[in-house]
Amino acid sequence: MSSADGSGNGGSSGKSKNKDSNSRRNVSQTVLDSRTIANEIVAEIDGSLSGAQTDELARRHGLMRLQSQNFPLVGATIGLFRIADRRTVQKVSNELAAHPSVRSVQPNFRYVLQDQKAVLSEGDPAQYALLKLRLTEAHTLAHGANVTIAVIDSGIDAKHPELMNSIGDTFDALGSKEGPHVHGTGVAGAIVSHARLMGSAPEARILAIRAFGAARSGAESTSYVILKALDYAALHGAQIVNMSFAGPKDALIERGLSATAARGIVLVAASGNAGAKSPPLYPAASPNVIAVSATDVQGRLFTASSRGSHIALSAPGVDIFLPAPDEKYQMASGTSFSAAYVSGLVALMLERNPALKPGEVRAILMKTARDLGAPGRDDLFGAGEADAYAAVTAVSIAPALPVAAAPLPPAAENVSGR
Structure with a gap:
């Protein structure tokens, strides 16, 4: 979604500008809400934290830990949390990101087929x-x-x-x-x-x-x-x-x-x-x-x-x-x-x-x-x-392995094709 360019109209009043600005903010929030899972955030946390320590970190910030695991693909421990009160995702993200055990925080985005x-x-x-x-x-x-x-x-x-x-x-x-x-x-x-x-x-x-x-x-x-x-x-x-x-x-x-x-x-x-x-x-x-x-x-x-x-x-x-x-x-x-x-x-x-x-x-x-x-x-x-x-x-066909170099399976090993 693209937003207005901010240039405004030549003779508009301050009140009108504020009204337009509020309208744009409301539209942006609606778009964000449709793109994310309500009241959920994803955070990279210190991998040395135990489950109990992660739960304590969540409670301290008014969150509930839904899941967390280590992802070898990205070399990080990622947690999924739900906001337990009425604070916004942005406010909670800012607070959580300031904790020394937290590396990054973002919304839990939505994907559709x-x-x-x-x-x-x-x-x-x-x-x-x-x-x-x-x-x-x-x-x-x-x-x-x-x-x-x-x-x-x-x-x-x-x-x-x-x-x-x-x-x-x-x-x-x-x-x-x-x-x-x-x-x-x-x-x-x-x-x-x-x-x-x-x-x-x-x-x-x-x-x-x-x-x-x-x-x-x-x-x-x-x-x-x-x-x-x-x-x-x-x-x-x-x-x-x-x-x-x-x-x-x-x-x-x-x-x-x-x-x-x-x-x-x-x-x-x-x-x-x-x-x-x-x-x-x-x-x-x-x-x-x-x-x-x-x-x-x-x-x-x-x-x-x-x-x-x-x-x-x-x-x-x-x-x-x-x-x-x-x-x-x-x-x-x-x-x-x-x-x-x-x-x-x-x-x-x-x-x-x-x-x-x-x-x-x-x-x-x-x-x-x-x-x-x-x-x-x-x-x-x-x-x-x-x-x-x-x-x-x-596509150039991959060169065949030379017969002399091809390793033979052990005699006792049963080798079968797919």
Whole structure:
């Protein structure tokens, strides 16, 4: 949200200026309230504090500790606290930040999934995205085998025929008991479907991380939960992280993304569905993330797709056929599914050459994309629409290990393939 430029009108009175100023403050507060979880703050605290000492610190500042844990990804202990009285988040943050055992304090920001309302369908194997992305040709070279993609999303139906044997591990960052959700199941399907439908990397392994739970607006998550999800993904073998969600700029999550990228993990995110007037949404707008906007069957930009100088490329995301929980199918739209297709495409590239670094992956994706819109890179489509075949072809195959140098397993060891 942008605010007024503060220039005012030539003959306005002081009273009018005060009224305008108060109005702007009220609007800003409303926007902040919609972007954060009410009465919650996230703080980095001294890792040497015991649970009892952390609880005492919280009580001293009129807070209740909800959770706290060490996050190896960012090398810090982070606590989630609730304000126990009617003080504002800003006031409490200022007071807590002054304590010597506290390193940083921020609101617990809200994140939402980036899809439009799904319509249950019987499914359709004639997916236009296959043609647009040239996936059939790309699959003559790679299928994403032996590549792990962490999908940070809502619950995924691992028993769906399209996803059978593709979910390698699961983690519930919410600690909830919710069942599978339409969004997470659809996003996973765009990547690994392999029955009636075809995903972009049908042999990839999904690390299913539930970070989004049911809410009035659909499904949402928070800064603290998403950091837990990133931490788990980075420590459990993810080579790619798919983030089909969006929210505000967030220092804690930015720190997690930087640490994840530093480990050589490729980060892919939906640009967001907030439309042309939206400011850049995160994590897509983070410099370490490949931001993906959405196109339709005719190569036009999805009307709701967010734009900006951070967009790397686009991919099909309108009227996409996908799996839904309980062996059903859906037709859905959103940059969520564009990002998922690109995450699968990255898996094809990493199967060809697992040594590719995130910067190299981004460069190949952008160099091989088919230009759309204004000539050259633009804020709508980025470098253009993804071309899976061109991208996979552009990847140099990793040199095979010389036979003489290849270590042999001990004679008694039972070695089996995946």
